[in-house]
Structure formats: structure tokens, C-alpha cells
Amino acid sequence: MKHLIAPSLLSADFLNLGNQIDLINNSNADLIHLDVMDGVFVPNISYGFPVISAVKRQAKKILDAHLMIVNPDNYIEKFAEVGVEMLSVHYEACTHLHRTIEHIKSLNIKAGVAINPHTSVNLLEDILEDVDFVLIMSVNPGFGGQKFIDRTFKKIEILNKLRHINSYNFEIEVDGGVDFSNYKNLVDSGVDILVAGNTIFKAIDINKAIDRLKFDI
Numbered sequence: 001m002k003h004l005i006a007p008s009l010l011s012a013d014f015l016n017l018g019n020q021i022d023l024i025n026n027s028n029a030d031l032i033h034l035d036v037m038d039g040v041f042v043p044n045i046s047y048g049f050p051v052i053s054a055v056k057r058q059a060k061k062i063l064d065a066h067l068m069i070v071n072p073d074n075y076i077e078k079f080a081e082v083g084v085e086m087l088s089v090h091y092e093a094c095t096h097l098h099r100t101i102e103h104i105k106s107l108n109i110k111a112g113v114a115i116n117p118h119t120s121v122n123l124l125e126d127i128l129e130d131v132d133f134v135l136i137m138s139v140n141p142g143f144g145g146q147k148f149i150d151r152t153f154k155k156i157e158i159l160n161k162l163r164h165i166n167s168y169n170f171e172i173e174v175d176g177g178v179d180f181s182n183y184k185n186l187v188d189s190g191v192d193i194l195v196a197g198n199t200i201f202k203a204i205d206i207n208k209a210i211d212r213l214k215f216d217i
Helices: 014-025 049-058 076-081 097-106 152-166 183-189 206-215
Strands: 004-007 031-037 062-068 086-090 110-115 133-137 171-175 193-196
Touching: 004 206, 014 049, 014 206, 031 049, 049 062, 062 110, 076 097, 086 097, 086 133, 097 110, 133 152, 152 171, 152 183, 183 193, 193 206
Parallel strands: 004 031, 004 193, 031 062, 062 086, 086 110, 110 133, 133 171, 171 193
Antiparallel strands: none
16 A cells, blocks of 8 residues: 555644645645644643534545544544544553444544554554554654654554564554654555654645655655
């Protein structure tokens, strides 16, 4: 599979959000990544359902929501109602992770599990057969513009090995510090979905930045 590009809306200009979404609609990006934060699981607050609903009305790309919140089970059906097509919950936030993943999938949404930088991918062995994708956080979640944590490559290597040994079909997504210095190595390591915020939205030409991440491999 050709790797996918998911611009992170957290880095967009919120005073011109409609225009920013149109730029993504008309680009070669594949997804729109939504970082949903509650100020409890992570030390920041992003946006809620009114904004996501507005984004859905204008977006022509798949919406990929990453829940950095406590008690995600309380909101899964609402995310389905607003039209999210991919939904990831944190391993660290789910007491009954298998049940949560099954709930998401029952609503015809691709289900993913996300892990923080300190969490070992080996802890996911009993859920990998059930998920559609694994989101590896390559920075500490909560804020955009952070520096990529290099040991993420080791985690990708382990996860990719587990995928091949067991013939699993999940995709690997990486979020945090993805830029022009590391994206090629990430793809070579087995990453299927690159989430990029500042690298795309702070670029002089958003379309050129997306094309470079997608095609210049």
C-alpha cells in the first residue's frame, strides 16, 4: 500500500479554517487528522463536536479522529454521528480495550489503538488481531510542534515484525514531529500513515509540502 498523508488540523489557522480545509480537499492528502483533547488525559484542550461537525460538512477527505481523552467509551457513538470514519483510543485510557475496539467497529468505523511514547508496543499483542490501525505517538501528546522522539523507530520495527510474523492487516500510523528530515525513514520502516501538522500547515505552499511527503520517496 502506498503510504497515506494525514494533515493534522491542530496546526491549521483556525481563523481561516474553512479555507484551510479547502486546501486539503484540493490536495493529494488522504485524510484529515483530528486531535481531540480534553485537558485531563493531556494538558491541553482542542475542539469538540460542534467544530468536528462543521469540518465534516466541508471536508472531502476521510476524518481520522485521535481521542486523547479519559472515558472515551462515553463518546464513541457521538463520533459516529458526526461522521468520523477512523477513530483511535489510547491504550492508557481504556480499562476494557477489546470491548472499546469492538464497539467502534460495530459502528462501521475503522478502529485504532494509540500509545504514548513510554508505552511498549509489546503490550498490544493481545489486541493487534482486532484493530485496523495502531497509532504510535512520536512525541508526548498534547501540543503540536514538538521534536520527534528517535526511539520511535525501534517501536515501529517491533510492531512491523509482529505484523508480519502473525500475518495481521493493521496499518501503522505515526503522529508527532513528522517532517522532511524523517518521513522517508518512517515509510521505509513500515509506516503506512504519516500525520503531519506544522510541516504542512506552516509551509509556504501546503500542496507542495503534501506532495513532497507523499511522492518524494
